Amino acid sequence: MEFLGSAMNELCFTQESNRRGRLGRRKVEYDDTREYKSKNLHAERRRRQKLSDRLLALRSMVPIITNMNKATIIEDAITYIQELQQNVKLLSDQLLEMEGSSEEAVQTRSDEINAAEEMKNCGIMEDVQVTNIDRNKLWIKIILEKKRGRFTRLIEAMTYLGLELTDTNVATSKGAMLVSSCVEGSYGDTLTVEQTKDLLLEIIKSI
């Protein structure tokens, strides 16, 4: 049973010291003139080169390399994979938690969509009416989609834009919200019907 023949003594070594780290160096140049015992020499050479290339590629994927050794490259790759897996787990958990906490918001939005549909199904349209009921006093009636916090935003906007509400009534039904109120100018300003109606339309569009 023969193994590792003695014909290898003639192998030619050439000292190329163009080392790239420790891996990937080429110490020996192949001598195509001499005869080899094994026929699978080229296949083995290809196999070695392929494995070396893969290892090099793996090294390029891993950010932190402690050593250039083959074994350490694989070891670093393993720790990097573990790190990535943990990262993925952490992120997905965090994402799941966030989705759980924002479930309420999603529910709210779905409620609002349902409210809008119900409102349209019942033939109720958004509407603004303004009537002069006294000197410097207007009576307004607003019909709008019921959305969470929309009444508060409406009151805030009206107050901010100089409409003082003296008596306000709110009713909600079939996905719609009806607001009727007596308003006057915050600083005793006289309000025209057209002016106020345009103002209210602007407010409703923005909230």
Next chain:
Amino acid sequence: MEFLGSAMNELCFTQESNRRGRLGRRKVEYDDTREYKSKNLHAERRRRQKLSDRLLALRSMVPIITNMNKATIIEDAITYIQELQQNVKLLSDQLLEMEGSSEEAVQTRSDEINAAEEMKNCGIMEDVQVTNIDRNKLWIKIILEKKRGRFTRLIEAMTYLGLELTDTNVATSKGAMLVSSCVEGSYGDTLTVEQTKDLLLEIIKSI
């Protein structure tokens, strides 16, 4: 220059065919009786075993293995790492987007906290008053912390629990919300002052 001496012909091969896949097989048993030319034989054996172990560990980390080859193991590990990196990027992007969209909610909560503090600083306390103004008609006054959507929830709860609101007035100031309303039983039921006050306190506690 000597290379690969002929003394290796005596190497003993034993045919163990307990193959685990293709990697990790032990075809050759070491013969400690014979003499070896190289002194670094054991070191080389250790190095080979270590590298093989690392490769085995790497294989165990990667879920999908197309082949048991050394090169393919590394290749699969590379693709797995790329997959994991892409996964991390996707998840972190999604998380960032979610945080951005939930910024509004955080702002709302901070507003509510500020409102509650402002309200307490002004010496305003939550309060419920119920007065009988007519047969089957009560006048109620509620002071409570202003929170987004709380008025809507209040009206919904009152309606659901059998309180019909006939005339309602809402004012917000200094982080507080004042609701005054005339109420009667939804189905003509008579309401007592105590009953209604307890009901309102329950509602406010839960919204």
Next chain:
DNA sequence: TCCTACACGTGACAC
């Protein structure tokens, strides 16, 4: 000099 890590060619298998 010693030690570590590497590439080499080779025989043995497996498909």
Next chain:
DNA sequence: TGTGTCACGTGTAGG
């Protein structure tokens, strides 16, 4: 039959 993969012992370069 041939092609591909593996482990082996070895020589050598660099520390």
